[in-house]
Each structure stands twice: as structure tokens, then as C-alpha cells.
Amino acid sequence: MNSAQNSTTASSVSPAAAATADTDERFERGLKLLREVGGEERPAVLDSLADIAPDLGRMTVSFGYGELLANDRLTLRQREVATVAALCAMGTAAPQLRFHIDGALNVGVTPAEVVEVILHTAVYAGIPAALNGLTVAREAFGDRPGLSYEPTDTGERERRYERGLAKLAEVDGHAGDAVIASLRDIAPDLGRYIIEFAFGDIYSRPGLDLKSRELATVALCTALGTAAPQLRVHIHGLLNVGGTREEVVEVITQMAGYAGFPAALNGVAAAREVFAERDR
Amino acid sequence: MNSAQNSTTASSVSPAAAATADTDERFERGLKLLREVGGEERPAVLDSLADIAPDLGRMTVSFGYGELLANDRLTLRQREVATVAALCAMGTAAPQLRFHIDGALNVGVTPAEVVEVILHTAVYAGIPAALNGLTVAREAFGDRPGLSYEPTDTGERERRYERGLAKLAEVDGHAGDAVIASLRDIAPDLGRYIIEFAFGDIYSRPGLDLKSRELATVALCTALGTAAPQLRVHIHGLLNVGGTREEVVEVITQMAGYAGFPAALNGVAAAREVFAERDR
Amino acid sequence: MNSAQNSTTASSVSPAAAATADTDERFERGLKLLREVGGEERPAVLDSLADIAPDLGRMTVSFGYGELLANDRLTLRQREVATVAALCAMGTAAPQLRFHIDGALNVGVTPAEVVEVILHTAVYAGIPAALNGLTVAREAFGDRPGLSYEPTDTGERERRYERGLAKLAEVDGHAGDAVIASLRDIAPDLGRYIIEFAFGDIYSRPGLDLKSRELATVALCTALGTAAPQLRVHIHGLLNVGGTREEVVEVITQMAGYAGFPAALNGVAAAREVFAERDR
Numbered sequence: 001m002n003s004a005q006n007s008t009t010a011s012s013v014s015p016a017a018a019a020t021a022d023t024d025e026r027f028e029r030g031l032k033l034l035r036e037v038g039g040e041e042r043p044a045v046l047d048s049l050a051d052i053a054p055d056l057g058r059m060t061v062s063f064g065y066g067e068l069l070a071n072d073r074l075t076l077r078q079r080e081v082a083t084v085a086a087l088c089a090m091g092t093a094a095p096q097l098r099f100h101i102d103g104a105l106n107v108g109v110t111p112a113e114v115v116e117v118i119l120h121t122a123v124y125a126g127i128p129a130a131l132n133g134l135t136v137a138r139e140a141f142g143d144r145p146g147l148s149y150e151p152t153d154t155g156e157r158e159r160r161y162e163r164g165l166a167k168l169a170e171v172d173g174h175a176g177d178a179v180i181a182s183l184r185d186i187a188p189d190l191g192r193y194i195i196e197f198a199f200g201d202i203y204s205r206p207g208l209d210l211k212s213r214e215l216a217t218v219a220l221c222t223a224l225g226t227a228a229p230q231l232r233v234h235i236h237g238l239l240n241v242g243g244t245r246e247e248v249v250e251v252i253t254q255m256a257g258y259a260g261f262p263a264a265l266n267g268v269a270a271a272r273e274v275f276a277e278r279d280r
Numbered sequence: 281m282n283s284a285q286n287s288t289t290a291s292s293v294s295p296a297a298a299a300t301a302d303t304d305e306r307f308e309r310g311l312k313l314l315r316e317v318g319g320e321e322r323p324a325v326l327d328s329l330a331d332i333a334p335d336l337g338r339m340t341v342s343f344g345y346g347e348l349l350a351n352d353r354l355t356l357r358q359r360e361v362a363t364v365a366a367l368c369a370m371g372t373a374a375p376q377l378r379f380h381i382d383g384a385l386n387v388g389v390t391p392a393e394v395v396e397v398i399l400h401t402a403v404y405a406g407i408p409a410a411l412n413g414l415t416v417a418r419e420a421f422g423d424r425p426g427l428s429y430e431p432t433d434t435g436e437r438e439r440r441y442e443r444g445l446a447k448l449a450e451v452d453g454h455a456g457d458a459v460i461a462s463l464r465d466i467a468p469d470l471g472r473y474i475i476e477f478a479f480g481d482i483y484s485r486p487g488l489d490l491k492s493r494e495l496a497t498v499a500l501c502t503a504l505g506t507a508a509p510q511l512r513v514h515i516h517g518l519l520n521v522g523g524t525r526e527e528v529v530e531v532i533t534q535m536a537g538y539a540g541f542p543a544a545l546n547g548v549a550a551a552r553e554v555f556a557e558r559d560r
Numbered sequence: 561m562n563s564a565q566n567s568t569t570a571s572s573v574s575p576a577a578a579a580t581a582d583t584d585e586r587f588e589r590g591l592k593l594l595r596e597v598g599g600e601e602r603p604a605v606l607d608s609l610a611d612i613a614p615d616l617g618r619m620t621v622s623f624g625y626g627e628l629l630a631n632d633r634l635t636l637r638q639r640e641v642a643t644v645a646a647l648c649a650m651g652t653a654a655p656q657l658r659f660h661i662d663g664a665l666n667v668g669v670t671p672a673e674v675v676e677v678i679l680h681t682a683v684y685a686g687i688p689a690a691l692n693g694l695t696v697a698r699e700a701f702g703d704r705p706g707l708s709y710e711p712t713d714t715g716e717r718e719r720r721y722e723r724g725l726a727k728l729a730e731v732d733g734h735a736g737d738a739v740i741a742s743l744r745d746i747a748p749d750l751g752r753y754i755i756e757f758a759f760g761d762i763y764s765r766p767g768l769d770l771k772s773r774e775l776a777t778v779a780l781c782t783a784l785g786t787a788a789p790q791l792r793v794h795i796h797g798l799l800n801v802g803g804t805r806e807e808v809v810e811v812i813t814q815m816a817g818y819a820g821f822p823a824a825l826n827g828v829a830a831a832r833e834v835f836a837e838r839d840r
Contacts, residue, residue: 091652092371093408225506226785227822262507372651505786542787
């Protein structure tokens with residue numbers, strides 16, 4: 001049975017009809033994509049699980065790569081940026097973070113961009129998350145003898161407040177001002193750190209474009225599941241810097257594979273709220 | 281002072297009277313249970329903490345095993361399924377996951393069931409959580425020379441949508457339909473993945489009964505603390521597939537030991553809401 | 561440009577003027593503090609990141625130590641107690657937990673207090689979190705040949721209910737009673753465990769004063785991000801046992817560095833609610 005035959009038996013274009021693709025087709029599509037990301041002819045996940053749970057290897061290929069990642073609503077490059085950000089922020093998946101740092105490099109993310117994505121997680125998941133992510137990145141870089149990477153020292157240490165304020169306005173519009181203003185009576189230093197460190201030091205760094213930063217932020221806030229207000233702010237942010245609603249939904253959906261369906265479902269609920277706000 | 285003497289001083293049967301059991305009795309009861317789970321005459325937790333925090337070893341026995349797990353509202357088998365699910369989903373407790381995979385096997389959970397519980401976590405905590413859980417299970421299985429385990433390849437790769445839809449109805453009744461319907465306008469693929477992957481691929485697998493799956497789901501959603509709407513759905517689900525309210529409360533309470541009291545308290549609050557909904 | 565010059569260009573004392581300190585000054589201030597905490601003339605974080613992300617090393621010094629921790633609203637001792645509690649509860653930052661266990665010892669927290677802080681996390685993040693924290697502490701203690709540490713065996717195994725109830729009243733006032741009462745109809749054992757284990761066994765232990773316990777609790781509930789109701793209860797708790805509002809806000813703000821800005825922002829929102837409740 002293939003999906004074309006199947007759909008002729010349905011009285012209308014039901015989700016089932018659209019969905020029930022031929023299995024081998026899903027698996028082959030997944031295999032092709034996983035080869036591109038993993039850089040191996042025979043993905044390790046198939047063999048490494050053969051003795052204990054071969055079905056999970058198969059499902060990782062046919063569901064994970066053959067379905068979840070198998071549409072062109074995001075580029076592979078965007079997908080790997082989002083995944084590295086989420087796994088680094090979660091801090092519970094070092095082997096998979098390693099795999100996807102390599103995956104990012106395999107699909108054209110530069111080493112400098114990988115490092116920027118990891119530094120970016122410091123804002124949302126804390127400095128330890130970024131430090132531990134860099135440990136994994138160093139190993140990955142070290143295992144690629146041909147890799148050329150020169151660390152950036154931005155030297156940008158002044159005018160952090162002005163720079164941060166401008167960047168915050170670019171991402172959040174007036175919503176950012178409101179957050180900072182609301183902190184003034186209770187935790188003014190925290191508001192200042194957001195401007196100076198988060199936006200002045202980190203967001204203003206060259207080497208990762210603003211849309212990628214917001215994509216990473218939406219991905220990791222969805223995956224963490226503990227940052228609901230911030231997820232809403234940065235869904236707005238991603239839309240503000242050129243992302244589309246389709247991209248927002250797609251990166252949130254992708255997190256089902258890396259952080260589970262509850263994370264993705266709660267992320268979609270946040271997106272629905274934000275879209276409704278913008279429609280008003 | 282022992283509890284019998286204590287209760288004579290109380291004017292009524294107060295919680296204190298019922299609660300203040302003789303300490304040695306608690307410790308002995310815990311030791312007996314921990315021997316059953318750990319499979320050792322002398323639990324390692326007592327000796328391994330002797331040099332740094334012997335009290336934590338003692339409390340693990342007398343509180344953890346002597347009180348928290350020392351009632352028959354759940355079988356030991358159910359408790360270990362719940363604990364393996366929660367620790368695997370949390371991803372922060374590899375040594376304890378190892379201990380409880382052994383514990384599950386010691387109290388009669390089969391290796392195939394252990395693997396199914398771990399695969400089940402892929403739905404709720406992401407594929408990395410399941411992959412890392414399998415790494416621990418492989419080590420545990422390898423250290424038991426007599427263990428016989430043949431991995432299952434279900435071969436079930438077709439009719440995922442129909443199969444998933446039927447399983448979702450079994451677990452969630454109409455509530456499941458509502459979740460999927462609510463996604464149709466914003467993230468229809470996510471709805472389809474829930475049916476096809478979560479319920480068609482994972483929940484439909486043989487080797488773990490539906491009530492155990494829902495028990496595992498309630499345990500891990502409680503432990504994660506980031507899946508409040510899904511916890512409510514699956515408290516309904518556990519009740520729908522034959523679980524009792526007593527079992528719901530007990531598995532949530534058990535999580536106090538593995539994920540802390542806030543997780544358990546917030547889980548009980550969710551249970552209260554669900555019970556009230558069902559009473560209306 | 562230094563901050564004095566900068567402020568002359570502003571029409572009033574704007575946050576920017578107050579904020580834009582000279583960079584070298586921030587770095588030097590951070591270096592001094594980090595030397596105190598890390599016990600090394602040349603902090604390892606500068607050299608270990610030189611090949612991959614020197615900017616993160618620099619920002620850890622100039623932002624993390626030069627700004628975030630560089631005020632006297634909390635003592636270094638209080639800060640390290642809070643950080644050890646948070647990192648231990650998170651369970652995703654073993655290298656940083658190790659660093660801050662050493663840091664705590666370097667600024668005058670005793671080994672026995674470090675162990676008490678770790679045991680305290682069992683209540684809020686589960687027994688596995690405490691067990692894994694002790695593994696790190698054992699390594700840290702072992703690497704300090706001069707360290708003298710004799711584990712405490714409290715021997716306090718009776719009258720847990722009475723002792724716990726008294727301690728709960730001390731921390732929570734009537735709010736604690738309300739939590740326990742609300743559990744009576746649905747999960748009375750959980751209520752009893754909170755009194756007997758959390759407050760009778762753990763909170764009542766000697767070796768860590770009650771204010772430090774509440775400071776640790778506010779820190780770790782903020783960092784976890786999954787314990788919103790409990791965070792509010794223990795912001796009240798910290799204020800009840802002698803903490804100030806300034807200390808509450810400061811320890812929550814500090815968590816921005818260890819668990820990210822969303823954690824700190826959501827913590828401040830909780831503090832605002834609690835302060836408003838107390839003002840009514």
C-alpha cells in the first residue's frame with residue numbers, strides 16, 4: 001500500500017490518507033536525510049541499538065528523520081542550529097549534543113556559528129550550560145583534523161548599555177522596554193544585566209545573525225519547558241526579525257523529537273496565543 | 281517513646297499518633313524492601329555514604345523504603361516501572377536509573393518490559409532521553425550473565441494512523457480527539473505525529489500493557505514538572521485504562537523521593553483537579 | 561570612554577550612566593572576586609576557554625563575578641550556599657558544582673555545611689540529586705588533604721512529627737498548616753512525609769541555620785523553574801526567618817548566571833507577588 005493508492009479509498013482528503021505513507025518510503029527518506037546530517041553512509045543509530053532496541057533505531061530514522069525533519073519549512077542548517085541550542089540548554093543529552101554539533105558542521109554551519117549558538121544558551125540556561133556545551137564542541141572540533149577555527153575575541157566591551165538597548169528594541173520592540181520597566185521597582189540590576197549582558201554582550205556579537213538567534217531561543221525555551229513567558233516574548237521576537245509563523249510552528253514541532261511531545265504541545269499553545277495577539 | 285505510648289497522650293487519633301512509628305521498625309521494614317529491590321543483603325547506599333553522609337543512607341532506607349514505598353497501594357513491580365520511567369525521562373540521575381533498572385529486573389519486570397518503559401519515555405521526554413536510558417540498560421543487562429533478552433522487532437510499520445487513533449481513544453476517550461482537533465489549524469503535523477508516532481508506533485507496541493504505560497506516564501510527567509496539561513490528560517488516561525484514584529495518588533506521591541516534594545505536590549494538585557472533573 | 565565621562569552627556573542620571581562602568585574595572589573587580597572563590601591566582605576559566613571561546617571566559621569574569629556577584633547584598637558565603645544548592649538540584653552541571661563546592665569551602669563554608677546544603681536538596685529535587693551531589697562533594701573533599709571532616713550522625717530518629725511540625729511553623733507560619741490540611745482529603749501520607757521527612761528529618765538537622773536553608777530553597781526553586789507554588793511559599797519562608805526583601809531579590813537575580821535569565825525573571829515575578837501579599 002502506498003499513500004497514493006490509500007487516498008483513493010478515502011471519501012475526502014482525511015489526515016489519515018495524507019499521513020499513511022509507505023513505510024519504506026519514510027525509512028528511505030529518513031536514511032537519506034540522516035546520512036546528510038550524520039555524514040555516514042550507515043547511520044550508527046541503526047547498529048548501536050541492534051542488540052537492545054532495533055525498533056528505536058528504525059523509528060529514529062523513519063519518524064525522526066523521515067517525517068519530523070523531512071519537510072522544507074526550515075533548512076537543515078536552521079534545524080541543526082535549533083537542535084544544538086536546545087540540547088545544549090537542556091544539559092541532559094551530551095552524546096546527542098555531540099552528534100548534532102557534528103551534524104551542524106556537516107550541513108554547513110560554521111564552527112564559529114556553533115560556538116555562537118552555544119554562547120547564546122548562556123542567556124537562557126545559564127553559564128554552566130554554555131561551558132558544558134563548549135566542552136562537547138571542543139571534542140567535536142578536535143576530532144575533525146581539517147577543521148579551521150579561530151576563536152573570536154570581539155573586543156566589544158564598551159557602550160554595552162546603548163548597544164544592548166538597540167538590540168533589544170530590534171528583537172522585542174516595545175515589549176522589551178516593558179520587561180525592563182517592570183523590573184525597575186524590584187530588581188533594577190536584573191533589568192540592567194538583561195540589557196548589558198544578554199543583549200549588549202551576547203545578542204550583539206557578530207558571527208550569528210539575529211534570526212538564527214531567535215530561532216535558537218524559541219527552540220530552547222520550548223525544550224526547557226520552564227520559560228513560558230520568555231517563549232512568548234521570543235516567538236514575537238522571531239516574527240519581528242523576519243521569521244514566519246510557519247517557521248515558528250516548525251521549530252516548535254521539531255522539539256517533539258528532542259524534548260518530547262509535551263514540550264512541543266505547550267510550545268504550540270504559546271504560539272497560538274502570540275499569533276492571536278498579533279492578529280488583534 | 282514509641283508510637284503506642286505517644287498515641288495515648290493524644291486526645292484523638294491525630295496524624296502524629298498514626299505516623300510516629302518506632303524508628304527501628306521503619307528502618308527494618310525499609311531494609312527488607314531495599315533488599316528485595318536491590319538484590320543485596322547489605323544495601324550499598326549504607327556503606328557508600330558512611331564517610332560523608334551516613335544519615336542520608338539511613339534516611340534512604342527508613343524514609344524512602346520504610347515509608348514512601350512501604351505500602352501495598354502499588355506492587356513493587358508497578359513502583360519500579362514508574363521509577364525507571366521517571367529517572368529515564370529526567371536524564372539527571374544515571375546511577376540511580378542503573379540501580380532501578382536492576383531493581384525492576386529483581387522484582388520481576390522482564391528485560392523486554394524495561395526496554396519498553398524506556399522507549400515509552402521517547403514520547404514524553406524526547407528521543408535522546410530514551411537513547412541514553414538504553415545505554416544504561418545495556419550496561420545493566422550486560423552485567424547479568426544469566427539474563428536472556430531477545431530484542432523485539434515489531435515489524436508493525438503500516439496502518440499507523442488507524443492503530444494510533446484507536447489507541448488514543450482507548451487511553452484518552454474524547455479528550456484525545458480534542459487535542460488533535462485543536463492542532464488542526466496551527467500545527468496539523470504535530471497532531472499527526474502524536475497519533476502515528478506516539479500512539480501508533482509506541483503505545484501500540486506489545487510487551488507493555490496499557491495500564492503500565494499510563495502509570496509510567498503519570499510518574500514521569502510528575503517528575504519532569506514541565507508537562508502540567510499532559511499530566512492531567514494522563515491522570516484521566518490511567519483512570520480510563522483501569523487505574524484507581526489510589527494508584528494515581530500513590531505513584532505521584534512516590535515521585536517525592538525521586539524528583540522532590542514540589543513535583544509531588546504539584547502532581548497531587550493536578551490529580552485533585554482531574555478527580556473533581558470526573559465527579560462533575 | 562569611562563562611566564564618569566559618559567554620564568556628563570546624559571540629561572539625567574539614566575540607568576545607562578550608572579551602568580556603563582569602565583570595562584577593565586569590571587574585569588579587575590571580577591578577577592579579584594573569582595580569585596577569592598576559586599582560590600587560584602589565575603582562574604582556570606580564562607585559560608580553558610582560550611582555544612574555543614575566550615570571550616565566554618572574559619564575560620564569566622567581568623559579568624559573572626564583576627557584576628552579578630559584585631555587590632554586598634549577600635555575603636560570599638551566602639552566595640556559595642545558594643549556588644551549591646541550585647547546581648546540585650539542577651543535576652546538569654557537575655563540573656560547576658565541583659567548582660562551587662570548592663568555592664564554598666574557600667570562602668568559609670564548612671565541609672559539614674556543604675553536606676547539609678546537599679542533603680537539603682533531597683527535599684526539593686529528590687534523593688538522587690542529593691546522592692549525586694555527595695559524589696561530587698566526596699571528590700572535592702578528597703582532593704583537599706588538609707580538610708577535616710567528620711560526618712554527623714544526628715541520632716535524631718524519634719518525635720519526627722512534633723519536631724517537623726514545629727519547624728514547619730517556624731518557616732511557614734500558618735501557610736504550612738494550609739498545605740498539609742489541603743492534602744488531608746487526597747494524599748494524607750504526602751502531607752505526613754513533608755512534616756516528618758522534609759521538616760522533621762532534614763530541616764531540623766543541626767549544622768545549617770534556618771536562614772541558610774531558606775536561602776538555598778529560594779535559590780534552587782528559582783533555578784529549577786518547576787516549583788512555582790513552592791518558590792512563593794519559601795520566599796515567604798526566607799522573610800519569616802530573618803531574610804530581607806533585598807536578599808530575596810539578590811539570590812533570585814544571582815540565579816540568572818547559573819540557570820539563565822528566564823529562571824531569574826520568573827523568580828522575580830514570584831517575589832513581586834509575595835511582597836504584594838505581605839503589604840496587604
